[in-house]
Amino acid sequence: MLLSQILHLHDIDSIVLERKSRSYVLGRIRAGVLEQGTVDMLHRAGVGDRLSREGMVHQGIGIAFDNVLHNIDVHGLTNGKVVTVYGQTEITHDLYAARDAAGGVIIDSADDVALHGVDSDAPYATYTREGKTHRIDCTFIAGCDGFHGVSRKSIPQRVLTEYHLSYPFGWLGVLSETPPVSDEVIYASHPRGFALCSMRHSMLSRYYIQVPSDDLVDNWSDEAFWAEFKHRLPQSLAAKLVTGPSIEKSIAPLRAFVADNLNYGRLFLAGDAGHIVPPTGAKGLNLAVSDIHYLSAALIEYYGSAGEDGLKQYSAKALDRIWKTVRFSLFCTRLLHDFPDHSAFEKRIQQADLNYMLCSQAAMASFAESYVGLPY
């Protein structure tokens, strides 16, 4: 949607194929912490007005462990950079509004999408909708269809290397119409597992706890969630927590995945189609946006008759930033979670990592630099 909107601003036509219905897409609860670069991109795409009004600017984050809440002054450590809390669902909403206003073509409920001739000069996509088969001829295909989408599967295995890593735990997330326990996002490390305090706005809290991979949402009543969540926070914070009924509850697995490379012929992968990061550090959406930064620039260059060099460099450029961001997401995950199979020695090293980070300006600055987002 973002790519389509940016291309439109440069008079380049596109068609968006979406497998789900619009109401499904706009009902999904997704991430919510935006890097400065993401915010800048949304402004450049002309969809930044509501974000400016309603987004919550955060200058720092909290790190809690050993019953103490520490602050990392992200703003001070990065020469004034910040992150903005604004739900991904709201961004999607704003993008639909912008595309609709400009007469953009978004085909929803498109089934059986298949890509053809991606390594030729005349690629096309087919799909079925309401029982009829359709064909779209195009110049390029941007595969922005997520990890399970058809795009990556259209690249022959012999030219694709896939790197996978999985963790033995996931995040149980709860959304509740309660005031957030803190103005800042708080990452809590506890011997019973990680916990995260986040928010969407002043009366909507988003909280998570680490749970084993094979755990089920049905095992967690609201009461059980709140009790475990409070247990993992410093007492001073737990005492302030306002609880209420959950309006959404789900478990997300933690894993990492990178496809190398992101280009085959006229097909370019972006976002989760090409890479997945564990959620710690909130990089998934931001990485998708930085991919679109590189891909849109290369397409605009191509249509401005500057040739295909930019498109040829897309994969390498995007992957350089992707791997650095995967590194950061894994670092945050290792730093803050309980690893059931870690030895006592490894657990002490993890504590030393936390203690080191919170007493070293250099380590905190390095963390903050990645947290606000590496430059494009």
Ligand code: DHB
């Ligand atoms: C949120 C998600 C994250 O992965 C994170 O690191 C911080 C906040 C959220 O959903 O608000």
